[in-house]
Amino acid sequence: MEQRKGRRLVLFPMPLQGHINPMLQLAQILHSKGFSITVIHTNFNSPNASNYPHFTFHPIPDRLDQSDPAMPSNIGSLLSHLTTMCEGPFEDCLRKLMLDETDEPIGCLVSDALFHFTQGVSERLRIPRIVLRTGGACSFHVFAAFPFLKEKGYLPVQDSKLEDPIMELAPLKVKDLPVINTSDPEKLYQLATSMVNSAKNCAGLIFNTFEDLEQSSLDKLRYEFLIPIFPIGPFHKFCPPSLSSLIAHDETCISWLDRQEPGSVIYVSFGSIAAIEQPEYEEIAWGLRNSGRPFLWVIRPSSVDGVDGLNPGLEERGCIVKWAPQVEVLSHPSVGAFWTHCGWNSTLESISEGVPMICMPCFADQKVNSRFVCDVWQVGVELERSNGLERGKIQRAIRRLFDEKEGEEIRDRMLHLKEKASLCLKQGGSTFQSIGGLADHILSLES
């Protein structure tokens, strides 16, 4: 550990699991470089402060009442509520922290990219602002291209054009463009545009990725954004996400994995937000049973609409948990494939642990991530959900990975990527150097 440099950083995570994990992992990385960490967080999904005795936590009100039936019911409305309601309380809290003379001066604010209003706050309070984008560089580049995509007629997405290639963003197709709530595509458009524009004006952009994985997207962003960009992932290699988990991990699945053959298990998890419909649940259950392979399936409470009991016989071959210690699972030798929704954390965790993927993206950046996994890095197979998830298609995807030559090739490429993910962390590696560059950059910022 380096000596404290008398510089305090204030971090502000978006209160969703896929955003809290990387922000608190980043906090650990920066702390190990000698910075003091203060976290401002909403009451909604507040992190467990007792897991971080070396950080200081300050809650702010968010006017979200989880028992209120009017609580925003989908992710699009939740994000717009949070970005509207948090600005005032966040600014008040930061102002108070600045006035607190008993503590060190604040060197820099590190905000989730989606909290775009923090740019205005940082300008008003004259605190430099660095942004953490918790998704990949590949999808951020697509968000940055939204005005162009709109001008060219690719956006809003039209059903008749879903299979059209986007020549300017090959290998993406129109169906891969990020959508959240198709009934109001304009909302995502505005949120993405505000996120990108406010990032362009900040003092630096951090990604949980590594240079060898996303060099081409990072280079494009470096060309378009005139600010320093720091790819310093994979974060979970510095600090496991278990500390920041909002749901307790069920560790019993690890002893179940210990009893399975090496490389035999399909791990199934669709992250912290995506939900599936009851008919999809049935098809997944039958597809897994018919595959004849052991499986570990995360069924989060309330993630399956209309299901009140498990499909009969399901537990004979599989292990079902409400929430798994995902990184531990992915690094377990019994796991041979990850059926994932392609949230960015899951994607990167799978790559760093060398586990080939079955990609079933649901919304937002996940479709872009899936296209990169399947067509650019070629370390996974696609399983389309949009025109009906069906047991035959599921069995086919599983066979492609486990029983066919294609699966062997995918496995080889994945091991190669895993090696790169590991090398970048070593002394002289790209992430190692970029972390040093980030620490120097923060120390050079003028308040």
Ligand code: UDX
């Ligand atoms: C959301 C969006 O869905 C995603 O597209 C975006 O990139 C980030 O925000 P989420 O659905 O939570 O993410 O998925 P993901 O990004 O994969 O993050 C999930 C996190 O929860 C991972 O760090 C994973 O390790 C952890 N997790 C998941 C568990 O600890 N246990 C589980 O059972 C499942």
